[in-house]
Amino acid sequence: MLKDITLGQYFPGNTVAHKLDPRTKIILVIVYIVALFQANGWIGYAVVTAVTAACMALSKIKPSNMFKGIRPMLVIIVLTAALNIFYTQGTPVRPGWIITWEGIARAVQMVLRIVLLISGTFLLTYTTSPIALTDGLELLMNPLKKLKVPVHEMTIMMSMALRFIPTLISETDKIMSAQKARGADFETGSLVQRAKALLPILVPLFVSAFKRADELAVAMESRCYHGGEGRTRMKQLRMQTRDYIALALGAVFLAVMFVLKRYAL
Amino acid sequence: MAEIITDKLCHVYSKDTPFEKTAIRDISLTIPQGQLAALIGHTGSGKSTFIQHLNALLQPTTGRVLLDGEDINRDKYARRDVKWKVGLVFQYPEYQLFEETVYRDIAFGPSNMKLSKDEIDERVREAAAFTGVDEALFERSPLELSGGQKRRIAIAGVIAMRPEVLILDEPTAGLDPAGRTQILDNIFRYREKSGATVLIVSHSMDDVARFAERIIVFDDGGIAMDGTPDEVFSRSQKLVEIGLNVPKAAELALALRRRNIPLPESVFTHEQLLDALLKAREGKAC
Structure with missing residues (x-):
């Protein structure tokens, strides 16, 4: 779905x-x-x-x-x-x-x-591709750096967000299946009941998203990422x-x- | 009673799109009540797709799944009710924990079954005992516990539904050796006490050689081998061809046979290897 x-x-x-x-x-x-x-x-x-x-x-x-x-x-x-x-x-x-x-x-x-x-x-x-897109955006917005606009930070956040959309979707799928296996019901009930039924998906999803973000930060730092300054392509x-x-x-x-x-x- | 029969089960993902992919084809199996079976096969061989059919999470493209002779996909209600009878524990089940307390998380399944409060309480305590979750942890948040504890809580959450068939997808993945043994022992204890049928998906051949009564080998969406550990591991050559490894002892035996040391084909645990080697030495001495 x-x-x-x-x-x-x-x-x-x-x-x-x-x-x-x-x-x-x-x-x-x-x-x-x-x-x-x-x-x-x-x-x-x-x-x-x-x-x-x-x-x-x-x-x-x-x-x-x-x-x-x-x-x-x-x-x-x-x-x-x-x-x-x-x-x-x-x-x-x-x-x-x-x-x-x-x-x-x-x-x-x-x-x-x-x-x-x-x-x-x-x-x-x-x-x-998302990477080419954000690269292009960064270069186009380069002049804004003079105005202290954090162009590099913005574009790297964007490319990461794009990168993780498919990952999060497959994760949501997995969590939904697991909760369904425990009898969770997402399809019937009143609006309030259905909104409540989302909780068993959202909590694990957020927990793992935060964990992933943490791990990603560590992985980037251990590869000496320190922002856009002096970074080549x-x-x-x-x-x-x-x-x-x-x-x-x-x-x-x-x-x-x-x-x-x-x-x- | 809980006998599972699959009849020519096929599943095609994204049918009629460019991404169409046949995950499993023509799977006909009978898993009798109380059996302890292991499913092996490498990544993408269709094991995970297969087990999700057994509790109607996925519907077959063609073919049927019968539980005690009745089609589990016959209507919406049957599809829901089969989830209580066939408990499915996913890979890395700790990612499904969400409640504020351990107790409430284990109770999630039973409370979806609309049981009485006392019944739920009884089942939660029983499941916690089976999986070795200390009742002192009941009021803690599941998210602050260790990986092994989380795994046990997640398995307890499924056992609390008292399933007649328990299916686990790599229950020991990512645990240390002590944790692995404990989890497996907990599962066997549940099976012993409840008489449930247990299906375990595993990559660890050494584990499988030790516990399984029956081994079903998946390859490329179909069943490549099906039999007792004796039957399956005696054809170690074929297992290697499929791209699976064999238990350490069987691997060693295969290598020794290649060097003309006469060992029988049915060696796959450390004990059997030791016996066979001793026998082979005696033979030489004579």
Whole structure:
């Protein structure tokens, strides 16, 4: 049951999308989000959809995997659609109806916006390993170090958190099985009873998470970890020609979206 | 009565996805009431998947599990009730402890059974006695005790349900030699007093050679060998092929046979090896 979570899952591959420098990809995702929010007409949405589809094709990620990522957001998507359909003023679909043509159009656009937003950002995590991602983030945020922002500490905490998600999930699975073997019941009963039933999972989970954190700290210290100062990398990130091309394409995309917005297309 | 029969049991993880993996295939076994059986096999051979079917934690992809002739997956209630009859102790069970006191942790299973307070109390004390948990520890927090004590408390938590079948997944993993012997002795005492069927998953061939009435060897999701320790260890060559080691004494006997010292095939405890060696020497002297 818990194995179905695909949050931030990385699908290894050997495509251009995988090979791009993580910094490029992070910048492109930001560009993508800004561009997406410029779309306010059908042509704008069509352009963004086409770009997203092209990127998906480039990364060879199956659309079915994309939809798996979208599924948890379904409630929000449906709610947005419903609100827009019923609360937009305009010409009714039929005289006397509350639903308007404008409402339907808005709903479709809002749903598209959410779906595209999720797909675009998932493309980043699907094609970039967590380590590359945090490395890229750290380098991008490097200038902030001058302002005494603890960039290195933040990124190392992030990569550790990402690293331990699968471990904690499998641990939760194990503890759940063990408690079920002692007759614990997680599926029936009132809300309060079910919340109480979680205690036998949460307590052991926290105990082992703290223990793990302790052991990890000792292991890091015994390998002479002392923060980011003077730390070098095995794999130096270097921008390649393809990164500059990708960034240029991103700039063109953003420019197109600004122009389209200007003319409200 | 508590006889377990598995009928052509198969389990496939993540069926119909790219991650599909057959964990066990076509397992048909009969484990009669009161037997003390050992399951061996290397990591990933399907032992853990198999034992989780016996108390309906996992449902078979195909095949059935029968307890006393009845399918344990026949409905939701049967699936729940079988957990009282078939007690399963996981690997490193100390990670499941969560209550504020040792007493309440051992009582977790029985209180899920909705027993009366007196009944629960009786069972907790009985289980603690079986596993050598001192009643002086009852009001302590289980989290502040030593590893061996935690392990015993966790096993007591399952024994307190008075299971007719007790299954333990590597109950001695990570304990010192004294702790190992104690835990095993506690389990045998429970079996003796209650007549329960006991299944132990183990990696320690020396332990298995000493206590098991029957050894079931898993390999690649199926059963590679099934028989008495005599039968299984006499085919030490095959065990080595599967990638398992044999008891130290059997290993030594195998090496000696390779050097043309005539030893019988059924040597797998230290005592047997000693006897066989003495006999072999006499033979030479004649």
